[in-house]
Amino acid sequence: MNRRFLLPCLLLVLAGGPASARTTIEIFDTAEAVNRACDAGLAAAREAAEDIRQVPIDQAGVDNVLAAWDDLYMAMSDRIGPAYLQAYVHPDQAVRDAGQDCINRTTRLETDLYQNPALFQRVQAVVPDDAADKALQTHLLAEFEDSGVALPDERRQRAKTLLQRIEELGQQFQQNLRENDTxxxxxxxxxxxxxxxxxxxxxxxxxxxxxxxxxxxxxxxxxxxxxxxxxxxxxxxxxNNRGGDANLDILDQLESLRRELAGLYGFDSYAAFATRRRMVGDPSTVHAFLDRVADTLAPLQTAELAQLTRLKAEHTGRDEVTLAPWDKSFYLTRLRESRYDIDAEAMRRHFPMPAMTDWVLHVAEKLYGLRFVSAEVPVWHEDVRYYHVHDRNSDIRLGGLYLDLHPRDGKYGHAAAFGVHGASTRAGRKPTSVLVTNFTRSGLTPDELETYLHEIGHALHGVLSTTRYAMLSGTEVELDFVEAPSQMFQAWSYRLESLQTIPRVCPDCPPVDADLVERMEESRRAGQALFYGRQWLYAQYDMQLAGPAPVDPMTRWRKLESATPLGHVEGTRFPATFGHIAGGYAAGYYGYMWAEALGLDMLSAFDDGLMDPEVGQRFRRTVLARGGERPASELVRDFLGRDTRPDAFFEKLRNAPVKPAP
Known part of the structure; x- marks a missing residue:
C-alpha cells in the first residue's frame, strides 16, 4: 500500500468537525458519496500544495512549509481516508469499487505533488528547529526523491508512469483476491x-x-x-489458485516495472532501491539474515517432516507413505492432540467471543495504563464496535479504536490494522485505528488468539502515538520495524501471567492453568521449524523477484518450493495469492522474521513481569508514542538501554522441539 498519504495499513479520516475533536469515521452508503469525498480531498490537497509552492524560497520555514505540508496531509486524508478503508470492508461492492478508484486517483496526485520541483526546493530550503522537524523534513525529502523529482525530465516522467501503474496493479491484485467468489x-x-x-x-x-x-x-x-x-x-x-492467471500476470508486470523504476535511480535491483530506506540498509544484510535462518532450520525441518511422516504411516496403516502439503496441518493437529492433549477447536471454549475482546482490551489497559470506553457511533456494518481510548491516570482521551472482527462476503480476507487518524500534538489531533479480522463468532483457537494480540498491537501502535506531525504518527516507521511491537505483543497470548487474568473479565470461562499453558506452548512449538521454513521461502522468493535478474514468477516459485521438504504441487499457483509482495511488502517480506527478532529482544525487558505496568508504560512512551520521529534502532535502544541483538530469535528457532515418535 502507498506510504505517503495513505500509509501501509493506515487510514487517516475524519467525520466532520475539527480534527482535534473527532475520532470517528464518516460512513459512505453510496458510491456517489465516496466520489464526492474523494473529489473534495483531492481538491483540498491541490489548493494547499499551491499555497506552499507560492512561499518565497528565502522565506521557507517550519511553519509555512513543513507544518503546512502536514496540514495538507491531514486535510486530504480527512476526506479520502474513509474511502480507502471502505474499499476493503464495506458490504456494498459499488462502494468498495468507488473506494478502489479513489485510491488510484490519490496515487496519481501524490506522484504529481512529489515530482514538483518547486515544492521539493521549498522543503529543501527549510532549516529545522529541532529533531522532530528534521525527521519530517527527512521523510518528505525521501518521498520526493523516491518519486523521481531530481531525475532528468524524461526519466522523471517515466518514474511517474511507473509509480502510478505499480499502485494500480497492486490494488487490482488485492481486489482479485478480495472479490474471489469460489x-x-x-x-x-x-x-x-x-x-x-x-x-x-x-x-x-x-x-x-x-x-x-x-x-x-x-x-x-x-x-x-x-x-x-x-x-x-x-x-x-x-x-492456492486464488487470483489465478490474472494475478500471475500482474506479478510479472510488477516485477518488471519495479526493476525499471530502480534502474532510473541507478540501482541494479528493486531490492537495493527499497532496502536503502530500511533498518537493513541493503540486500546483502537481508541475504545474510536469511542464510542464517536457513542454516539453523535445515536439520530441524528434516526431523519434523520425518516425525509427521511416521504419524501418517501409523494413521493410514501403510509402511511407505509420503507427506503431502495438504497433510501437514492435519497431522500436526493429530500430534498436538495425542501428545499435548491440545485440540484447537475444543480450545475455543477457553477463549470464547466476545469475552476475548474484553480480555485483550483488559491486558492493554493494565499494561499501558489505558481505559477503553464503548460508544455507539455510526459504523459500516452491524458487527463493528467502537471504543474511546483514555489514559487511565489523567482520563484524557487519547484516541479511538474500531473492531471489525468477523468474516462476511467482500470483506478483506486477512487480518490488518488500519490507522484512521494520525496523531498530531501540534494540531491537537487524536489518533484512531481500525482492527479488521475474520474470527469465528464462537471463540478463538490459540493461533487465532495470537493473531488477535498481534493485530491489536498494530492498532495500539497507532492509537498511542503522540507525535508532533501526523505524517510521522503510529506505524510510519521503517518497514522492517513495523511488525516488531506486534510480534512482541503476541507473547501475551501464550504466557501464564497474562492468560490467568481471563477470569477477571470472564468468570465462567474454563480456567487456563499452568499445565494447560505448558501444553499450549509445547503444542505451539510443534511444527515450528516447518512454519519458519515456509516464512524463509516467502522471504527468499520475494527477494529473488526483486533482484537484478528478470525471473518468471511462477517458474522461480516452482524451483524454490520444489527444494523445500514438502515440495511443489503441480497445478497450484501460490504466487497469485501472495498479496504482501504485490503491495507494500515487496522486497520486504523478510521483515516479519527480522521484526520478530526485534520483538523477542524487546520482550526480554518484561522477563521479571509480563504484566508489569511500569515496563509497559515505558514501552508506550519510548516506542509506541514516538512513531517515526526517530530511527527504530534508537527507539529500541531507548527502551532496552542497549543495542538490539537477534539472539532470542535464533534461540527460539534452535529450540524447536522434535521428540521421538512414541
Whole structure:
C-alpha cells in the first residue's frame, strides 16, 4: 500500500468537525458519496500544495512549509481516508469499487505533488528547529526523491508512469483476491473428522453438503481436521489458485516495472532501491539474515517432516507413505492432540467471543495504563464496535479504536490494522485505528488468539502515538520495524501471567492453568521449524523477484518450493495469492522474521513481569508514542538501554522441539 498519504495499513479520516475533536469515521452508503469525498480531498490537497509552492524560497520555514505540508496531509486524508478503508470492508461492492478508484486517483496526485520541483526546493530550503522537524523534513525529502523529482525530465516522467501503474496493479491484485467468489461443496462423506461446531457454523445446503469459501475461517479448520485426504487436497489446490492467471500476470508486470523504476535511480535491483530506506540498509544484510535462518532450520525441518511422516504411516496403516502439503496441518493437529492433549477447536471454549475482546482490551489497559470506553457511533456494518481510548491516570482521551472482527462476503480476507487518524500534538489531533479480522463468532483457537494480540498491537501502535506531525504518527516507521511491537505483543497470548487474568473479565470461562499453558506452548512449538521454513521461502522468493535478474514468477516459485521438504504441487499457483509482495511488502517480506527478532529482544525487558505496568508504560512512551520521529534502532535502544541483538530469535528457532515418535 502507498506510504505517503495513505500509509501501509493506515487510514487517516475524519467525520466532520475539527480534527482535534473527532475520532470517528464518516460512513459512505453510496458510491456517489465516496466520489464526492474523494473529489473534495483531492481538491483540498491541490489548493494547499499551491499555497506552499507560492512561499518565497528565502522565506521557507517550519511553519509555512513543513507544518503546512502536514496540514495538507491531514486535510486530504480527512476526506479520502474513509474511502480507502471502505474499499476493503464495506458490504456494498459499488462502494468498495468507488473506494478502489479513489485510491488510484490519490496515487496519481501524490506522484504529481512529489515530482514538483518547486515544492521539493521549498522543503529543501527549510532549516529545522529541532529533531522532530528534521525527521519530517527527512521523510518528505525521501518521498520526493523516491518519486523521481531530481531525475532528468524524461526519466522523471517515466518514474511517474511507473509509480502510478505499480499502485494500480497492486490494488487490482488485492481486489482479485478480495472479490474471489469460489465455493467448494463437500458432501457428508468428506466431512469425517470435522468438529460439529465447525459444521454448524459454516454454510450448508438441505442435502447436508458444506459450501466453503476461500476464507481462512473455512480453510484452516478444514485442513486441520478433515480426515478425507482427497477432500483436503481439493481445498488445498483451490485455495492456492486464488487470483489465478490474472494475478500471475500482474506479478510479472510488477516485477518488471519495479526493476525499471530502480534502474532510473541507478540501482541494479528493486531490492537495493527499497532496502536503502530500511533498518537493513541493503540486500546483502537481508541475504545474510536469511542464510542464517536457513542454516539453523535445515536439520530441524528434516526431523519434523520425518516425525509427521511416521504419524501418517501409523494413521493410514501403510509402511511407505509420503507427506503431502495438504497433510501437514492435519497431522500436526493429530500430534498436538495425542501428545499435548491440545485440540484447537475444543480450545475455543477457553477463549470464547466476545469475552476475548474484553480480555485483550483488559491486558492493554493494565499494561499501558489505558481505559477503553464503548460508544455507539455510526459504523459500516452491524458487527463493528467502537471504543474511546483514555489514559487511565489523567482520563484524557487519547484516541479511538474500531473492531471489525468477523468474516462476511467482500470483506478483506486477512487480518490488518488500519490507522484512521494520525496523531498530531501540534494540531491537537487524536489518533484512531481500525482492527479488521475474520474470527469465528464462537471463540478463538490459540493461533487465532495470537493473531488477535498481534493485530491489536498494530492498532495500539497507532492509537498511542503522540507525535508532533501526523505524517510521522503510529506505524510510519521503517518497514522492517513495523511488525516488531506486534510480534512482541503476541507473547501475551501464550504466557501464564497474562492468560490467568481471563477470569477477571470472564468468570465462567474454563480456567487456563499452568499445565494447560505448558501444553499450549509445547503444542505451539510443534511444527515450528516447518512454519519458519515456509516464512524463509516467502522471504527468499520475494527477494529473488526483486533482484537484478528478470525471473518468471511462477517458474522461480516452482524451483524454490520444489527444494523445500514438502515440495511443489503441480497445478497450484501460490504466487497469485501472495498479496504482501504485490503491495507494500515487496522486497520486504523478510521483515516479519527480522521484526520478530526485534520483538523477542524487546520482550526480554518484561522477563521479571509480563504484566508489569511500569515496563509497559515505558514501552508506550519510548516506542509506541514516538512513531517515526526517530530511527527504530534508537527507539529500541531507548527502551532496552542497549543495542538490539537477534539472539532470542535464533534461540527460539534452535529450540524447536522434535521428540521421538512414541
Amino acid at each position: 465455493v467448494l461443496t463437500f458432501g457428508p462423506d468428506e466431512q469425517r473428522g470435522l468438529p460439529d461446531a465447525f459444521i454448524e457454523r459454516v454454510p450448508g445446503d438441505d442435502e447436508g453438503n458444506l459450501r466453503l469459501q476461500m476464507q481462512y475461517p473455512h480453510y484452516f479448520p478444514f485442513m486441520e481436521n478433515a480426515a478425507d485426504a482427497d477432500a483436503r487436497e481439493r481445498f488445498y489446490r483451490a485455495f
